[in-house]
Amino acid sequence: MTEQASAADLKVEYPRMLAVGDSALLIEFGSEIDPEMNSRVYALAGQIEASNNAAVIELVPTYRSLLVHYNPLVSDYREMSSFLDDAVAGANELPASAARPNVIELPVVYGGEDGPDLETVAEHAGLSTQEVIEIHAGTDYRVYMLGFAPGFPYLGGLDSRIACPRLKTPRTKVPAGSVGIAESQTGVYPNASPGGWQLIGRTAVKLFDPGATAANKSPSLITPGSEVRFVPVQTHD
Amino acid sequence: MTDRAIDSSRTSRIRVIAAGPQSLVQDGGRTGFQKLGVSVSGAADIDALNIGNRLVGNDPYDAAVEILLGGAEFEFETTATFALTGAETGATLDGVPLTGDVSYSAHIAARLVLGMPAPGQGLRTYLAVAGGIKTPRILGSRSTHVASEIGGVDGRALAPGDLLEIGQAPAIAGSGKMFNGIDTLANGPELLAVNVRVVLGPQDDEFSAAGIRTFLDSTYVVTDQSNRQGIRLDGPVIESRTGSYDIVSDAVVNGSVQVPGDGKPIVLLADRQPTGGYAKIATVITVDLPTLGQAAPGTKITFVAIGVDESQQLLAERSKRVLESELGQAVGTFLVQVNDQHVAVGVTEGETGRRGPVTHIAQINDVAYPISAVKYTPAE
Numbered sequence: 001m002t003e004q005a006s007a008a009d010l011k012v013e014y015p016r017m018l019a020v021g022d023s024a025l026l027i028e029f030g031s032e033i034d035p036e037m038n039s040r041v042y043a044l045a046g047q048i049e050a051s052n053n054a055a056v057i058e059l060v061p062t063y064r065s066l067l068v069h070y071n072p073l074v075s076d077y078r079e080m081s082s083f084l085d086d087a088v089a090g091a092n093e094l095p096a097s098a099a100r101p102n103v104i105e106l107p108v109v110y111g112g113e114d115g116p117d118l119e120t121v122a123e124h125a126g127l128s129t130q131e132v133i134e135i136h137a138g139t140d141y142r143v144y145m146l147g148f149a150p151g152f153p154y155l156g157g158l159d160s161r162i163a164c165p166r167l168k169t170p171r172t173k174v175p176a177g178s179v180g181i182a183e184s185q186t187g188v189y190p191n192a193s194p195g196g197w198q199l200i201g202r203t204a205v206k207l208f209d210p211g212a213t214a215a216n217k218s219p220s221l222i223t224p225g226s227e228v229r230f231v232p233v234q235t236h237d
Numbered sequence: 238m239t240d241r242a243i244d245s246s247r248t249s250r251i252r253v254i255a256a257g258p259q260s261l262v263q264d265g266g267r268t269g270f271q272k273l274g275v276s277v278s279g280a281a282d283i284d285a286l287n288i289g290n291r292l293v294g295n296d297p298y299d300a301a302v303e304i305l306l307g308g309a310e311f312e313f314e315t316t317a318t319f320a321l322t323g324a325e326t327g328a329t330l331d332g333v334p335l336t337g338d339v340s341y342s343a344h345i346a347a348r349l350v351l352g353m354p355a356p357g358q359g360l361r362t363y364l365a366v367a368g369g370i371k372t373p374r375i376l377g378s379r380s381t382h383v384a385s386e387i388g389g390v391d392g393r394a395l396a397p398g399d400l401l402e403i404g405q406a407p408a409i410a411g412s413g414k415m416f417n418g419i420d421t422l423a424n425g426p427e428l429l430a431v432n433v434r435v436v437l438g439p440q441d442d443e444f445s446a447a448g449i450r451t452f453l454d455s456t457y458v459v460t461d462q463s464n465r466q467g468i469r470l471d472g473p474v475i476e477s478r479t480g481s482y483d484i485v486s487d488a489v490v491n492g493s494v495q496v497p498g499d500g501k502p503i504v505l506l507a508d509r510q511p512t513g514g515y516a517k518i519a520t521v522i523t524v525d526l527p528t529l530g531q532a533a534p535g536t537k538i539t540f541v542a543i544g545v546d547e548s549q550q551l552l553a554e555r556s557k558r559v560l561e562s563e564l565g566q567a568v569g570t571f572l573v574q575v576n577d578q579h580v581a582v583g584v585t586e587g588e589t590g591r592r593g594p595v596t597h598i599a600q601i602n603d604v605a606y607p608i609s610a611v612k613y614t615p616a617e
Contacts, residue, residue, distance in 0.1 A: 012442075018438050018439035018440075019436055019438055019439065019520075019545045020436075020438065020439045020490055020493075020517075020520050021435075021436050021490060021492055021493075021520030021521065021522060021523065021545075021548065022436065022520075022522050022523050022545060022548035022549045022551075022552055023490070023523055023552075024490050024520075026439045026487070026488070028487075031484070031485060032485065033485055057268060057269075058268050058269055058271055058272075059272060060271045060272050060488035060511055060512070061272055062485075062486060062487040062488050062512060063485050063486060063487065064485055064487070065487045065488070067487070067488035067490070069268070069271075069490070072549040072552060072553075073552070073553055073556060076546075076549050077545045077546060077549060145272075145486070145512065146272060146273050146274040147274050147486065147488075147510060147511050147512030148274060148510055148512065149274050149384075149385055149510070150270075150273060150274045150275045150276075150385050150387070151273060151274055152274045154486065190274075191385065191386070208273075210375045210376050210387060213376060213377075218273070219270065219273060219275075219376060220273040220274070223273075224272055224273075
């Protein structure tokens with residue numbers, strides 16, 4: 001009884017640092033999806049990258065937390081938590097960036113073969129297909145994080161008027177570049193994959209190219225912390 | 238024979254004759270791109286990869302072939318030094334039984350045939366070859382991630398007819414080496430019921446105290462819904478604190494124990510996606526991940542919680558023993574004089590696995606081959 005009551009009252013102070021096994025630490029800034037919190041995640045990631053700490057292997061920024069993979073044979077848990085405590089404090093003191101985020105424009109052919117579910121979404125919203133396109137293309141979407149598959153962006157900011165439930169039966173193959181809506185999210189599939197999102201259009205832009213690193217470019221066109229703008233076009237050329 | 242130009246222009250290759258249920262090129266994994274959604278992948282039993290590579294003189298994280306449930310067959314197109322580590326399959330070279338964790342020489346056109354691992358003898362065997370498998374490096378790694386079609390041979394599992402290029406054998410590559418730095422599937426206990434050590438968290442506070450007790454006090458069984466992405470376990474339902482198991486998607490690691498809506502744990506492994514939306518009650522320590530990479534359906538698992546400090550000490554010790562312990566000689570040799578030349582020769586007897594046939598290795602001047610030997614009984 002008392003156990004349950006105390007668990008229900010669980011108060012968490014953020015930011016907090018948590019051990020993730022023997023080779024990673026997690027810094028959580030909160031428990032919700034929030035653009036300001038997400039900015040703090042990227043500010044901290046930048047701070048850690050700039051430090052060139054030899055024990056840091058890889059950083060994985062997400063909506064509201066940063067995972068730090070480290071080599072415990074170089075720095076143990078104590079050394080690493082103390083380094084990260086300092087980094088969190090340092091990142092907090094950074095002025096909020098005034099720079100506009102990088103906007104990535106994706107030309108999209110809406111409807112037809114490219115967006116077989118555009119009419120379903122319009123029907124669900126009680127709008128015309130043209131209105132759905134205008135609303136969808138009228139917003140710049142924040143890239144909160146990438147995950148699920150190479151180059152797959154988690155975008156925030158879909159207008160609630162065009163939110164739409166997932167397909168009852170997922171497609172076994174969604175073509176690469178498909179732009180979809182699932183509940184209050186929108187996104188774009190970098191590669192052909194199975195998927196249950198309502199497909200409203202498709203971009204011909206190659207979103208993920210492992211060979212790009214040869215030219216010192218990111219393999220993913222869409223990078224965390226940037227914004228995505230969908231631009232309606234009539235054809236793919 | 239001494240013409241280096243000719244030697245170096247010749248490409249060393251292995252031909253895949255049969256690939257078994259799934260054979261994959263794997264190395265130490267693809268790090269650095271998880272923030273772009275790229276899975277790490279890499280060998281599911283990293284110790285077996287490291288040991289195999291050490292036996293043939295490679296860097297410990299070079300690419301090898303990871304063979305699931307045996308059944309694979311290879312032909313060497315050139316002479317090569319190789320070793321089999323991980324699951325014991327009763328493998329043979331040209332019909333002669335081999336011992337695991339030992340490096341051998343293969344002649345041109347020699348056929349390597351793997352059988353099937355017996356219950357408790359693991360799932361995955363590693364074929365390491367001196368010089369390493371040289372499929373193209375994609376984003377810094379040769380590891381195959383089938384779901385995203387990256388790495389290995391065209392991003393897929395190996396198929397009959399595939400030719401795998403082998404790099405130049407390192408100068409220290411010599412056969413007849415033996416590994417016994419840690420218990421392995423070749424010499425250690427069977428994998429039927431295992432303790433797996435975890436560090437609780439990062440989201441253990443999403444579970445009730447009763448839920449955490451259930452997790453640590455119960456025995457879970459590996460189901461056949463398991464693969465390189467994760468091991469799905471069956472057993473008592475773990476109670477969450479609020480009734481929900483969902484969190485805002487965040488990053489996961491190798492060994493994350495996530496609990497989805499049905500309350501039964503899934504341990505994420507090498508091929509996991511970098512992010513996920515379920516609460517993670519615990520994280521398997523790095524030292525115990527190879528055990529999970531070898532745990533077949535039906536294996537019983539009991540989770541044991543330890544502290545971060547202890548898990549890091551265990552990792553430091555294990556790392557020393559796997560990567561630095563001295564390799565033994567598989568064969569004791571002695572010098573004989575043949576036509577005024579000194580030759581080191583020796584023959585030894587071994588075993589394949591715990592109940593496999595007796596194997597014999599003959600070594601001449603640092604080159605070890607498996608041989609068929611019939612016991613010689615002197616006449617009275």
